[in-house]
Amino acid sequence: MSLSLNQWTTRRWSVAESVDGCVRHELAAVGLWREKVAEQGLAETVKLVRQAGLRVSSLCRGGFLTAGGLPGEEGRRAFARALDDNRRAIDEAAELAAACLVMVVGGLPGVRPGEPLPASGGSREPATEGSREPATDGFAPGSPGFSRDLAGARERVAEALGVLAPYAGERGVRLALEPLHPVYCPDRAVLSTLGQALDLCLAYPPEQVGVVVDTFHVWWDPRLPDDLARARGRIAAYQVCDYLHPLPADVLLGRGMMGDGVIDFGPITRAVAGAGYTGDVEVEIFNADVWAADPDQVVATMKARYAALVPAA
């Protein structure tokens, strides 16, 4: 395994700056984000990583496949849009020769990251807004603005995978299903455990569909050792960062530099290695302080912490 910089860790850097940074810090791989690739231009990005001799350890990200769970025409259109966008992401991953396309599958239909539930979500005056007393009058079960059908949302993901996996396979791209910490189940990923992601994989060839193991998302899972053992041949990416305590108010930014949180990386890395994974290890940190720091300093810290805490041996 060798260290890779996921470019969201040094979010201020463009693709060109990230590529330069990897070369300067003697890293052999970079994880790219579609937004940044679009800013740089896809062809230019391909040229830059090729000239630098870097591997693209992943392209982030496809997914958000669950909107099809909204009723009627709105749902059908949203599902078609999601499939189109994912086909474009697969095409980009193919151009970049990325080791995989990371798939964040999406949350409950109509629930938006960080935003309050649609006002029609079962209560005209959600108790979370302001200090009003909970409403008894006017409460109507049902939720035209979003869906609480978690099982249905999970079925939409399986359905979309049935369309996208063959498309990816034809282009030599591996989809990497990323289970996210259950705290993100409402708004970002109804895929919540490694075991659930593996179960989804098994209908497809390993070179078409694998999983992402991200320490932040899986560290707490009592089934992790067993599920990593059965992930042999299916781990498409290994991402590391720490889990901060307490989490910041925006839980999306609770990812910390290794050593600053509660995760013991050794046992997880050993189990990932034990499952036969020999690819790159991306450090992917969403964290306001890390983003505010000098990116070169962040990469230096990342290398030192990685060496001290992450390797299996």
Add this chain to the structure above:
Amino acid sequence: MSLSLNQWTTRRWSVAESVDGCVRHELAAVGLWREKVAEQGLAETVKLVRQAGLRVSSLCRGGFLTAGGLPGEEGRRAFARALDDNRRAIDEAAELAAACLVMVVGGLPGVRPGEPLPASGGSREPATEGSREPATDGFAPGSPGFSRDLAGARERVAEALGVLAPYAGERGVRLALEPLHPVYCPDRAVLSTLGQALDLCLAYPPEQVGVVVDTFHVWWDPRLPDDLARARGRIAAYQVCDYLHPLPADVLLGRGMMGDGVIDFGPITRAVAGAGYTGDVEVEIFNADVWAADPDQVVATMKARYAALVPAA
């Protein structure tokens, strides 16, 4: 199944006020908290619930058994103190004829709810505090102030259960292991899934050790239907509240009135009923707005929302 008021939902009410409130709103059961019982007095509480003809659907709570994972004498003392306190909780549950003693097992040793990690937690300057750049100098792996040994903490829980289950059994008290949402794994409960709790139960007779199914904690779990099916005879308590989105900054207070969040209660209640559970259903809400509201209004809302959203039929 019938509705029970967990007294933390109407947190401003004393035991006496909660008992009066249950009678006034025609509820047949109440879930009590040890702090409130201590304020009222144990003997007085026994008298009040008996006179009112109420069932005590649970006593909250025992647990916090993991501190024994701290090194040396500090760990040994902490473990002994935790066992002593749990024996007292069992004695109180016996006096109250509570249907169970809810066990929140504790997080990583030395990690405190809502507090930053001990300063020695692997980094002298955690990146979460202030806007300092991540430290590279002075970083030393290892964490004298707390433990990252999650597997070890889980072993401490099993070990403590080996002491406490027979003690509870002799007094006719049923311990109810509560898996908490994984977001509470660092500081409150290394017991993170229903499946994990069931696995711990199976070494003991069903009347000694069961599980709590709390919708807030388990709604996201892809294994929930399967684990509820195998929970037959082991469900000691069923607690309901909603999961708010987005969570408030203090994630402990993300519990909402049914209908205000993302949980579809019907399928969960049906599976709980399918596992043979016929006990009381407690509504337990930790929520600043609910606590600020008039408790009688909260109970009225609770009854209406429960009837509209929770029953299996």
